[in-house]
Amino acid sequence: MNHDLLGRWSPGRFLGDLASGRYTENELEAFRCLDAIQFRPRSEAQEQLLRLFFSGESCARESAEEALPTSFDELVDLGILEEKGERVRSHYRIRAYPEGYLAEDFPKRLLDSPEDFVMGVAPTSRMVRKLIPDIEPDSVLDLCCGGGWIGLTEALAGREVTACDLNPRALQIAELNQRLLGGPEISWRQGAWLEPVAGERFDLIVANPPFVQSPGGSSVALDTPEQENVATALLPQLAEHLNPGGFACMLLDWQFASSDRWQAIPAAAIPDSGVQSLLFEVQRKSPEEYAHHWLGQDPRFQDDDARRPEIRRWVEYYERRRTRGISSGFVILRKCEVGEEFHFEESRGITHFLPQTGEEIGRFFRNQGWLRNHSGSxxxxxxxxxxxxxxxxxxxxxxxxxxxxxxxxxxxxxxxxxxxxxxxxxxxxxxxxxxxxxxxxxxxxxxxxxxxxxxxxxxxxxxxxxxxxxxxxxxxxxxx
Incomplete structure (x- = not known):
């Protein structure tokens, strides 16, 4: 992608071509549900746009020019489209979301280049954003930002946003998404965990790190780095980057050796001093269930012959670590004065978060603060x-x-x-x-x-x- 051109690019013509070709959220949902065989394109332009930006197929240059009558040349100059002879293909999938159009990688890239694969707006991204307490932060850190959706939505709400990710390609796509949404400027930083924001503090940190507990680390978008625990790596440091009264929200998975102490690993990583915490386990799976769950979603292992040895590799990894199960959940931290600490743990099966979740979490911390200060019956x-x-x-x-x-x-x-x-x-x-x-x-x-x-x-x-x-x-x- 041409970074210099991207910084000056106005996507108005491209967005107009997509709308004219009926490449919209409703049409994409119909295409996704019916699949390419049953779906009947409403026009030649829509068919070509679906091939280019949803299916990841190439099409004839002439057809692409007709589907993108005002923006074809600029998309080629930017590096969004690539010409090969008389054929054209897109480097990125373009999806229509309620917030607008956003770029992500085509799923097939996970087969060829899993090390820098960039996901779209994953369900976990929407989940962690629902955890944000009902506060009005001035400064926000989107940690492990991927394609930048969380940071962009916070910026559109008027926050000053910094976003960082280990994957430089993720930041390139995030900057493209910033142009597509037309949002305020964001400070994009590249580096591991909190290294890019050393010495900085924020009112809110939202973290959706790679948390899948696999033996590998083959996908930077999903897998925890090999032999590294997300809870141990991040939880001790988050409070150091919070302003007084600031919140950090993080999704995480972790392994446990005893079901009686499911919370042992994340609880031990939460600082004892200067922090209030809510640790919540929402799901628990056996090693076999966990391996089947994640590998069943991975296009690299849809074939039984490929999946069986990979499941065996995962299960043997858990056996070596004496893992009894893998928990999924979240942690909310609040920076507090010394002497105001509390640590609350809860475990209950929850499959999705309602829109009222952030308000309930905010009320939880306010009630705890009121209880601490209240005297009398x-x-x-x-x-x-x-x-x-x-x-x-x-x-x-x-x-x-x-x-x-x-x-x-x-x-x-x-x-x-x-x-x-x-x-x-x-x-x-x-x-x-x-x-x-x-x-x-x-x-x-x-x-x-x-x-x-x-x-x-x-x-x-x-x-x-x-x-x-x-x-x-x-x-x-x-x-x-």
Whole structure:
């Protein structure tokens, strides 16, 4: 790619040609779902654009010029298109996303050049962005940025963004994406982990590093460098690059030798001092399941004859390390003053993050801060119940009709609470909805269990504390 020309390039003509040829998000989704055999292009231009920018096929030069009537020459000059005789091909797949058009590598490049393969907007990228607490950071670091989608979306929201990646080719594609989206300037840095930002601090760090726990390191976009643990490499350093009160959000996978201590590796890597942390395990797989999961997505190993020895190689690697399982999850860190630390660990199966996830994480840290500073009994505080809590009931058919058997509630993002609830806990939540302190319903709660109100007061206060930590209630005095 011609970097000098890219810096001066305005993509308006190219974007206009794509729109005129109906190379749009909806059309691409239809093409992807139906496949090339069933899909019927709406025009010759659309067919050529799909061949060039989605399928990675070459087409006749004349056909490409007709499909790109105003931008063909500039795309050749930039190095996005390559001419070979009378044929033309694109070096990059161009995808239409809700944010706009973005470039990425064609999947077939993973077969030939896995060492510098650049993914598109992966599901994990959208997942980690949903983890960002509901804050308004001025400065953001997009760590292991790949094609730059996270950093670009933060820049479009008005943040000052720095983005770094080990793969120089990823940064080239990220700069192309910056031009395609028309976003503000970003400081792109090349280097390993946090080396490119030595001595710098940020209000927010978002990290989606290569976390796949494989024996190889053959794909810089996916695999953890051989024999290197992402948690050990990054978690001790992240807080050093945060401004006071700043947050770091990171996805990671890690191996464990005992299911009783699933959190051992990442928990040991989190600094004890000056950091508040939320460590969450969302999935756990056996070595065999993990190998099948990742190799099943890799185009290099779709053939059974190729996949079997590779799975065996992975499993033998885990056996040498005495690995019992591999966990997937995330870590949220907040830079705090010494003496304000807390470390919270949770494990629950979650397949996707809801849009409310960042708000719930922000509320978790605010509630923890309020608890630390609060003096006096929680029974005398006016709380309010957060919006969006869901309650479901299970019932059994009795002699007189349906009878409630179980009740379950979930927090708005289904993250920090998803479990059964008894009538006493439900009454505490109702007190919060009514804006009255829990002490005013203490006698009622005692009657539910046939106990003295003063005797159960300590247990009820612990229930209130748990509801705060699980973000189901917040103090009325605090405005979120």
């Amino acid at each position: 929680l029974l005398d505080v006016n709380f309010t119940r957060v919006n969006g809590i869901r309650k479901t009931e299970g019932a059994v058919m009795g002699r007189e009709g349906w009878e409630t058997d179980t009740m379950q509630i979930t927090s708005p993002a289904c993250l920090l609470y998803d479990g059964h609830i008894d009538p006493a806990l439900l009454r505490i939540l109702e007190a919060a909805s009514e804006g009255i302190p829990v002490r005013s319903v203490l006698d009622e709660l005692a009657g539910m269990v046939g106990a003295d109100s003063q005797a159960i007061a300590p247990q009820v206060e612990e229930l209130v504390r748990e509801l705060l930590i699980r973000t189901l209630i917040i103090p009325v005095e605090r405005k979120d």
